[in-house]
Amino acid sequence: xxxxxxxxxxxxxxxxxxxxxxxxxxxxxxxxxxxxxxxxxxxxxxxxxxxxxxxxxxxxxxxxxxxxxxxxxxxxxxxxxxxxxxxxxxxxxxxxxxxxxxxxxxxxxxxxxxxxxxxxxxxxxxxxxxxxxxxxxxxxxxxxxxxxxxxxxxxx
Amino acid sequence: xxxxxxxxxxxxxxxxxxxxxxxxxxxxxxxxxxxxxxxxxxxxxxxxxxxxxxxxxxxxxxxxxxxxxxxxxxxxxxxxxxxxxxxxxxxxxxxxxxxxxxxxxxxxxxxxxxxxxxxxxxxxxxxxxxxxxxxxxxxxxxxxxxxxxxxxxxxxxxxxxxxxxxxxxxxxxxxxxxxxxxxxxxxxxxxxxxxxxxxxxxxxxxxxxxxxxxxxxxxxxxxxxxxxxxxxxxxxxxxxxxxxxxxxxxxxxxxxxxxxxxxxx
Numbered sequence: 411x412x413x414x415x416x417x418x419x420x421x422x423x424x425x426x427x428x429x430x431x432x433x434x435x436x437x438x439x440x441x442x443x444x445x446x447x448x449x450x451x452x453x454x455x456x457x458x459x460x461x462x463x464x465x466x467x468x469x470x471x472x473x474x475x476x477x478x479x480x481x482x483x484x485x486x487x488x489x490x491x492x493x494x495x496x497x498x499x500x501x502x503x504x505x506x507x508x509x510x511x512x513x514x515x516x517x518x519x520x521x522x523x524x525x526x527x528x529x530x531x532x533x534x535x536x537x538x539x540x541x542x543x544x545x546x547x548x549x550x551x552x553x554x555x556x557x558x559x560x561x562x563x564x565x566x
Numbered sequence: 567x568x569x570x571x572x573x574x575x576x577x578x579x580x581x582x583x584x585x586x587x588x589x590x591x592x593x594x595x596x597x598x599x600x601x602x603x604x605x606x607x608x609x610x611x612x613x614x615x616x617x618x619x620x621x622x623x624x625x626x627x628x629x630x631x632x633x634x635x636x637x638x639x640x641x642x643x644x645x646x647x648x649x650x651x652x653x654x655x656x657x658x659x660x661x662x663x664x665x666x667x668x669x670x671x672x673x674x675x676x677x678x679x680x681x682x683x684x685x686x687x688x689x690x691x692x693x694x695x696x697x698x699x700x701x702x703x704x705x706x707x708x709x710x711x712x713x714x715x716x717x718x719x720x721x722x723x724x725x726x727x728x729x730x731x732x733x734x735x736x737x738x739x740x741x742x743x744x745x746x747x748x749x750x751x752x753x754x755x756x757x758x759x760x761x762x763x764x765x766x767x768x769x770x771x772x773x774x775x776x777x778x779x780x781x782x783x784x785x786x787x788x789x790x791x792x793x794x795x796x797x798x799x800x801x802x803x804x805x806x807x808x809x810x811x812x813x814x815x816x817x818x819x820x821x822x823x824x825x826x827x828x829x830x831x
Contacts, residue, residue, distance in 0.1 A: 412572060428569070429569075429570060429571070429572035429614070430567045430568075430569060430570070432601075451605070452602055452605075453598065453602060453668075453669065454746060454747060456666070456668065459668055465642075465671040466667060466668045466671060467668050467671050467672055468668045468669070468672075471597060471598060471601045471602060471672070472597065472601070472672065473572070473594075473597070473601070473616075475572050476572075476574070476594075476597075476616055476618055478574075519667070519668070522667065522668075523667075526667075539667060541666045541667075541748065542665065542666025542667060542668050542669060543666075
């Protein structure tokens with residue numbers, strides 16, 4: 411089996427993987443980073459969003475073996491020194507979740523939106539940019555509020 | 567997913583050589599369709615030739631009369647290219663409407679054209695703009711390239727290297743999206759070059775992308791959405807499914823064509 415090496419949440423990791431292994435399987439099953447969820451498994455729902463080399467991707471639709479040398483950040487990599495990331499804190503503060511299943515993907519997409527679009531986000535833009543993340547509980551209202559607040563907080 | 571052997575050549579020539587030597591090989595571009603298809607076991611290639619490391623297949627070059635886009639250029643790069651936004655704004659606009667941000671970070675123009683999904687966006691642009699699809703073996707005019715549902719003129723082991731789009735005087739794209747997948751239920755690309763107007767429709771046709779000659783004739787007379795008042799597209803040959811029946815799609819073609827014409831620049 412091919413060996414794949416990558417950096418996950420700042421840590422160098424390496425493993426023999428079956429070429430069929432999806433990035434999300436590698437993260438959850440090999441590395442036990444179970445914060446990244448599998449929802450639809452068809453790249454529509456966004457529960458599995460992680461950052462690869464700084465860009466948000468759906469980890470259910472990428473092969474681990476193809477990501478040799480990549481720099482991967484998962485939901486577990488956001489909090490620093492026991493302190494929640496401002497976007498995580500904003501989701502908590504604004505109750506941007508109910509069951510929480512979609513939340514890791516929502517937060518990873520939210521951070522990606524801020525990285526691309528800046529700290530002042532219009533509601534319409536947030537809703538458009540979130541089109542690849544599906545929540546079946548909340549109706550999105552508090553998620554949008556959380557992202558707006560988190561974006562501002564990320565600006566410091 | 568059924569097992570396969572993974573190959574990752576570092577340029578297009580090597581990719582074609584590797585694929586040519588292997589039994590039952592498939593090229594992997596961004597994987598936004600092929601990987602889900604393999605997960606559902608609807609595709610099970612014995613060999614997967616990943617083009618991700620072929621840097622020679624990436625990039626956007628704008629010349630005086632045409633734009634050349636490398637096959638492995640991602641949708642996000644096409645959407646964000648300042649030069650392309652100047653040269654063919656409708657094409658950059660179209661790329662920004664594909665799927666969602668995470669999909670645009672992986673999906674590629676070559677992958678989309680090679681797959682030729684009947685609801686994909688790029689085929690409409692390629693056909694309306696009169697693009698040339700360049701492979702490792704030859705050049706194929708868009709008119710000859712799209713041959714049916716998920717069918718193209720590509721042969722086994724043939725890989726798209728780049729796509730050349732002539733720069734139109736004006737062009738616009740609009741689509742009516744499926745709310746879940748963001749694929750086009752109907753998408754219409756209009757392009758005007760000199761006195762010629764070409765209009766391509768995706769998402770609607772039961773054999774994939776096609777040119778709407780009735781709308782072309784109306785827009786050739788005068789390039790304005792007003793020319794399309796009362797133009798009725800026939801429902802024959804259009805898809806009916808749970809999202810929209812053929813008559814509704816026929817109606818949407820004219821509506822999307824009007825909006826695309828209004829947007830055209």
